[in-house]
Amino acid sequence: MSPKISAEASSARSIYRILTKEYPDARCELDFNSPLELLIATVLSAQCTDKRVNAVTPVLFKRFPTLEMLSEAKSSEIEKIIYSTGFFRSKAKNIKELANKILKDYGGEVPKTLVELVTLPGVGRKTANVVLGNAFEIPGLTVDTHFGRLSRRFGWSKEIDPVKVENDVAKLIPEKEWTLLSHKLIWHGRRICHSRKPECGICPLAKLCPSAGIGLI
DNA sequence: ATCCCGAGGG
DNA sequence: CCCTCTGGAT
Numbered sequence: 001m002s003p004k005i006s007a008e009a010s011s012a013r014s015i016y017r018i019l020t021k022e023y024p025d026a027r028c029e030l031d032f033n034s035p036l037e038l039l040i041a042t043v044l045s046a047q048c049t050d051k052r053v054n055a056v057t058p059v060l061f062k063r064f065p066t067l068e069m070l071s072e073a074k075s076s077e078i079e080k081i082i083y084s085t086g087f088f089r090s091k092a093k094n095i096k097e098l099a100n101k102i103l104k105d106y107g108g109e110v111p112k113t114l115v116e117l118v119t120l121p122g123v124g125r126k127t128a129n130v131v132l133g134n135a136f137e138i139p140g141l142t143v144d145t146h147f148g149r150l151s152r153r154f155g156w157s158k159e160i161d162p163v164k165v166e167n168d169v170a171k172l173i174p175e176k177e178w179t180l181l182s183h184k185l186i187w188h189g190r191r192i193c194h195s196r197k198p199e200c201g202i203c204p205l206a207k208l209c210p211s212a213g214i215g216l217i
Numbered sequence: 218a219t220c221c222c223g224a225g226g227g
Numbered sequence: 228c229c230c231t232c233t234g235g236a237t
Contacts, residue, residue: 051236052236084235
């Protein structure tokens with residue numbers, strides 16, 4: 001019996017190979033010096049460019065260098081520092097309460113499991129997987145808007161629910177590639193496979209992509 | 218106008 | 228499922 005792989009898995013391997021060639025440097029673009037810094041940077045990155053997050057995090061971490069200081073900080077002071085990242089009231093509240101919960105419930109250490117990470121305020125599954133993959137080297141698929149859109153365009157998933165997309169893609173790509181695959185999909189989504197007007201004409205995946213020229217999924 | 222590597226609440 | 232939270236870049 002020769003081992004057979006599905007058409008989707010075969011496509012996924014080919015696409016991953018090309019993305020690796022196109023984006024050899026794809027990586028997390030948030031600046032951080034510890035798991036806690038990455039966690040907070042990722043919370044701040046919602047609906048905000050990484051560049052802007054990187055402009056405020058050094059100020060935030062210099063003013064509040066420890067979990068204790070963050071948890072006792074005045075929300076208004078955090079808000080002023082992170083203002084330009086948007087959603088500043090909820091993000092400030094989340095950061096303060098997240099610091100408090102890590103102290104109370106996790107012994108002052110950022111937890112290393114998805115189940116624990118998502119108990120923190122402001123931390124959803126996507127943020128948790130960013131931390132696991134980039135601070136702890138634990139493979140995770142970070143299904144954001146780009147990841148979901150590209151997965152559907154490639155025919156890897158028909159789902160909208162990010163958890164279902166994650167499960168579909170997990171079957172197609174070896175676990176050890178998950179973190180890098182996430183970055184490469186996101187880079188490609190930002191550069192070429194845009195939401196509104198994907199540039200299929202210059203896309204190196206056009207020949208493999210069932211949505212090429214059709215666009216708009 | 219529309220998008221930026223979302224999360225939480227109803 | 229929908230809505231809301233938000234400023235900045237283009």
